[in-house]
Amino acid sequence: MTDVLVQASAEGRVSPSERVIGHPSWPLLKAAVEELRAWQSKDGSIDFEAEGAPDPVAATAVVERIVAGVEGVAPLLEHDAAYHAALVGDLRRWAAEGFGVPDFLDSLMAFQPAARREDGLQHLVVFPMYTQNGNPDRNLEAVVLRMVWPDWLAELERTRYDNPLFCGITFEDFTAGYDTNSAVLFPETIAVREAPERFTWGGIFCDREAARFRRVTHASVDILGLELPEDIAAMIDDQSRCEQAFVLWDMVHDRTHSHGDLPFDPFMIKQRQPFWMYGLEELRCDLTAFKEAVHLEADGFPQGRDVQFAVLFDRMFRFPVTGERVRNYDGLGGQLLFAYLHQHDVVRWTDNKLHIDWDRAPQVTNQLCAEIEKLYRDGIDRPKLVHWFAGYELVSRYLSPHPGSRWAKGPDALDLTLPPRKLVDEVLPDEFPLSMFYEALAKKLKNVIASTxxxxxSTPDAGDGAAAPVSSGEVAA
Incomplete structure (x- = not known):
């Protein structure tokens, strides 16, 4: 796609192939959103009594600049005409009602990206929202994104992995809430007066996931002295291949939350559980994607092999050492995968180098998937608390619990007269601490992970892990 500014034709029309971020209205819209964000409170409202706040007239003028920006780029995005009309209405109503807690339900309901999944199709998204793993406040954000929906993926979704709400997307440009670790666009994060009965789309930024994966994997391979198969080394060097791997992984992972032998009270319903149950659910979905990737590779899809190694490396290298240790269920899943492979002699840390049995890795990884699937299948016949203990037993079979854990001592150490949700209070913030191996790896990867x-x-050297140069063999287990 061309990067030049949109030029009007003789008839006054614009070409839909031009990039939205090349239109002169985009930087003006983005600047106006950034100006307004600085005045918002945590809930998205504007307190005009706060220090540094504008008067309502000035805030309204900024909203009108945002409206002008939306209307300026709208001719490039005729497929979103209904959304843009509703967005302008929500923005002006918010201003007219005094900038209280924003309510953008009307524009949320009008935005339907999953209804037209076409590879390369652009969207301008403006909502008051928090960004998951990013900004916790409901600030106004503006994002220009592009759909990732190649023919091979569309065919797999149609024939094997039905997921009509899933949207693979990439960033074109964004405001400050996405200058973070957030890699998703979910309707649940948007400020509305009431939650809709059902959501109709969910987007995951495969370009951010791929670039982050490449940078961390490059650094990990260097630190650990891991020798990669030639084709996998080539994949890690290729942003496009990694994006394709992640969009396929995400599509299968996302649908797995509602597929399989699930307990009656499934993960997707909001509830209070010990965090290892969330860790097992996320790992189950990833390992299901891994298992399907093995089948896809056998069926001639080159993306299948790439997904397998994306799952293995992201889970083993990045997940365990990313984020705080408080109830870090994604980190726990990564620890569990590594420990399982290590204890089944697929992964070995010998002579200060990591070795992987590439031939056995798919089989043994699928064995762990089968153990979690059996946990779920058996869980249908268990009370909730018994199921939680069974999950704990599975995890602690491969990971050492904290020595001070009451859950590790079994049911006799807990007050079982309490309801299950109260027993969650007895779970330690870091119930399964990092091993010595991961403690050392975390120190070596700290700066690399921060740099993502x-x-x-489009980030310069997006896949280069040299942000924290170290020599091989410096991790000591």
Missing amino acids: KGITA
């Missing part, structure tokens, strides 16, 4: 904040495919 806000990363996209």
Whole structure:
């Protein structure tokens, strides 16, 4: 796609192939949103009594600049005409009603990206929202994104992995809430007066996931002295291949939350559980994607092999050492995968180098998937608390619990007269601490992981792990 500014034709029309971020209205819209964000409170409202706040007239003028920006780029995005009309209405109503807690339900309901999944199709998204793993406040954000929906993926979704709400997307440009670790666009995060009965789309930025994966994997391979198969080394060097791997992984992972032998009270319903149950659910979905990737590779899809190694490396290298240790269920899943492979002699840390049995890795990874699937299948016949203990037993079979854990001592150490949700209070913030191996790896990867904040495919050296140069063999287990 061309990067030049949109030029009007003789008839006054614009070409839909032009990039929205090349239109002169986009930087003006983005600047206006950034100006307004600085005045918002945590809930998205504007307190005009706060220090540094504008008067309502000035805030309204900024909203009108945002409206002008939306209307300026709208001719490029005729497929979103209904959304843009509703967005302008929500923005002006918010201003007219005094900038209280924003309510953008009307524009949320009008935005339907999953209804037209076409590869390369652009969207301008403006909502008051928090960004998951990013900004916790409901600030106004503006994002220009592009759909990732190649023919091979569309065919797999149609014939094997039905997921009509899933949208693979990439960043074109964004405001400050996405200059973070957030790699998703979910309707649940948007400020509305009431939650809709059902959501109709969900987007995951595969370019950010791929660029982050590449940078961390490059550094990990260097630190650990891991020798990669030639084709996998080539994949890690290729942003486009990694994006394709992640969009396929995400599509299968996302649908797995509602597929399989699930307990009656499934993960997707909001509830209070010990965090290892969330860790097992996320790992189950990833390992299901891995298992399907093995089948896809056998069926001639080159993306299948790429997904397998994306799952293995992201889970083993990045997940365990990313984020705080408080109830870090994604970190726990990564620890569990590594420990399982290590204890089944697929992964070995010998002579200060990591070795992987590439031939056995698919089989043994699928064995762990089968153990979690059996946990779920058996869980249908268990009371909730018994199921939680069974999950704990599975995890602690491969990971050492904290020595001070009451859950590790079994049911006799807990007050079982309490309802299950109260027993969650007895779970330690870091119930399964990092091993010595991961403690050392975390120190070596700390700066690399920090450098991935806000990363996209267009970030200079996006996939280069040299941000924290170290020599092989410095991790000591």
